[in-house]
Amino acid sequence: MRYQSTRGAAPTLGFRDVTLTGLAADGGLYVPESWPAFSTDDIAALRGLSYVETAIRVMAPFVGEDLTEEELRALCTRAYGRFAHAAVTPLVQLDERNWLLELFHGPTLAFKDVALQLLGRFFEKFLTGTDTHLTIVGATSGDTGSAAIDAVAGRTGVDIFMLHPKGRVSDVQRRQMTTVLAPNVHNIAIEGSFDDAQALVKAMFNDPAFSARFRLSAVNSINWARLMAQVVYYFYAAVRLGAPERKVAFSVPTGNFGDVFAGYVAAKMGLPVEKLIVATNVNDILHRALSSGDYSTGTVTPTAAPSMDIQVSSNFERLLFDLAGRDGNAMAGQMRGFESSRAMRLTNAQREGAAALFASDRVEPGHMNEAMRWAASEAGNVIDPHTAIGLAAARRVDLDPAVPVVTLATAHPAKFPDAVERATGSRAPLPGRVGDLFERQERYDVLPGTYAAVTEYIAERAVPKA
Ligand SMILES: Cc1ncc(COP(=O)(O)O)c(C=O)c1O
Numbered sequence: 001m002r003y004q005s006t007r008g009a010a011p012t013l014g015f016r017d018v019t020l021t022g023l024a025a026d027g028g029l030y031v032p033e034s035w036p037a038f039s040t041d042d043i044a045a046l047r048g049l050s051y052v053e054t055a056i057r058v059m060a061p062f063v064g065e066d067l068t069e070e071e072l073r074a075l076c077t078r079a080y081g082r083f084a085h086a087a088v089t090p091l092v093q094l095d096e097r098n099w100l101l102e103l104f105h106g107p108t109l110a111f112k113d114v115a116l117q118l119l120g121r122f123f124e125k126f127l128t129g130t131d132t133h134l135t136i137v138g139a140t141s142g143d144t145g146s147a148a149i150d151a152v153a154g155r156t157g158v159d160i161f162m163l164h165p166k167g168r169v170s171d172v173q174r175r176q177m178t179t180v181l182a183p184n185v186h187n188i189a190i191e192g193s194f195d196d197a198q199a200l201v202k203a204m205f206n207d208p209a210f211s212a213r214f215r216l217s218a219v220n221s222i223n224w225a226r227l228m229a230q231v232v233y234y235f236y237a238a239v240r241l242g243a244p245e246r247k248v249a250f251s252v253p254t255g256n257f258g259d260v261f262a263g264y265v266a267a268k269m270g271l272p273v274e275k276l277i278v279a280t281n282v283n284d285i286l287h288r289a290l291s292s293g294d295y296s297t298g299t300v301t302p303t304a305a306p307s308m309d310i311q312v313s314s315n316f317e318r319l320l321f322d323l324a325g326r327d328g329n330a331m332a333g334q335m336r337g338f339e340s341s342r343a344m345r346l347t348n349a350q351r352e353g354a355a356a357l358f359a360s361d362r363v364e365p366g367h368m369n370e371a372m373r374w375a376a377s378e379a380g381n382v383i384d385p386h387t388a389i390g391l392a393a394a395r396r397v398d399l400d401p402a403v404p405v406v407t408l409a410t411a412h413p414a415k416f417p418d419a420v421e422r423a424t425g426s427r428a429p430l431p432g433r434v435g436d437l438f439e440r441q442e443r444y445d446v447l448p449g450t451y452a453a454v455t456e457y458i459a460e461r462a463v464p465k466a
């Protein structure tokens with residue numbers, strides 16, 4: 001499998017290099033040159049397989065020759081052996097039609113672990129025996145940071161610099177990052193929003209002088225391997241609910257458009273997906289784009305679902321590229337326009353292509369709270385605010401009632417105890433393995449959200465290219 005940039009001017013890469021690279025050299029994002037096709041027999045053959053075996057079958061075409069099946073099995077077994085549930089991503093039924101896909105049983109209690117536990121092992125595998133030192137630069141609105149840090153803390157050959165927006169993540173999320181004191185972990189709180197942090201990270205990749213000095217790599221969903229690993233749980237869930245004979249819809253709390261783009265990839269591979277529901281909070285650029293073609297940024301509003309307080313959704317570019325005939329030049333032009341004006345209109349091809357598979361919804365705080373209350377009292381399940389946004393959208397979507405709707409439960413409720421308590425009246429306790437989080441020592445630095453301040457900080461600490 002080869003990977004091409006959405007902006008058409010970067011070299012194509014194989015899986016190993018695409019994993020070690022973040023943004024493409026032309027500023028675009030890497031996507032597979034074609035979507036692997038799974039027949040109904042291939043999908044039916046996934047029935048009864050464990051999560052690890054499902055993962056191997058779904059990811060094998062993307063990995064190509066860069067790992068043998070045995071190597072991939074060994075990496076998946078170690079990655080998913082760290083999950084606290086035997087099913088890795090269990091399905092829980094809420095009522096006749098609604099299901100939760102619990103993605104938060106990994107070490108840092110959010111769906112990011114599903115991909116990042118594996119990505120950390122890919123890095124290790126691909127770096128062993130080389131003298132490459134990776135400088136990972138990442139931006140987080142709360143969950144990617146701790147999952148990435150857990151995946152690489154203490155590993156040789158890697159430093160991680162993680163930017164989070166100061167004061168805009170929950171205390172649990174911040175402490176999950178800043179109490180990891182391994183010397184290769186560098187937490188930076190910046191003055192600004194997640195979008196500012198993400199823009200700084202992209203600017204580092206696009207800065208030829210900076211990227212010539214350090215071997216930069218990415219753990220955000222700009223890294224293709226992140227999305228590849230997330231495709232797996234769409235297959236795993238749908239097969240359990242009757243695929244390939246039965247269609248399934250997914251409701252996905254969405255911010256950077258990575259998780260739901262993984263669902264799009266699953267559908268392109270042949271999984272019978274009825275709809276992908278893009279559920280946003282009041283930072284609703286994706287809902288506006290999908291419902292009216294208007295992809296224009298506003299100010300980011302802090303909410304009780306802080307991980308989704310995002311206006312510039314990196315992976316939307318991957319979708320627009322695929323829907324508009326994979327024309328790298330046209331995509332580069334469209335993105336240049338967006339980067340200068342912070343606004344763009346989707347083309348007709350993009351709008352119509354998206355409408356065939358995607359629905360969208362903007363969920364107000366009151367409806368988010370109501371979904372948390374309903375889940376706790378009617379379905380006996382305490383959910384976090386992000387999952388509640390997905391569930392609120394799932395419960396009011398207009399679909400054939402016979403189609404099961406799976407809401408992706410993206411975080412453990414204990415990560416957001418205050419918001420859960422406000423909505424339901426009770427706090428979700430931290431699971432035992434992180435129970436002492438508030439006794440641990442924190443370490444992080446606060447910087448202005450400027451390119452100069454952040455790159456100077458990193459340059460003083462990172463290992464230059466050999
Ligand atoms: C808990 C939680 N839910 C949902 C999302 C949104 O996922 P994505 O950015 O892949 O759209 C995030 C952040 O990415 C998150 O941390």
Ligand SMILES: N[C@@H](CCOP(=O)(O)O)C(=O)O
Nearest residue numbers: 140141142143144220221307
């Ligand atoms: N919600 C994310 C934001 C970063 O998204 P990513 O999937 O691109 O890493 C977070 O929790 O950090």
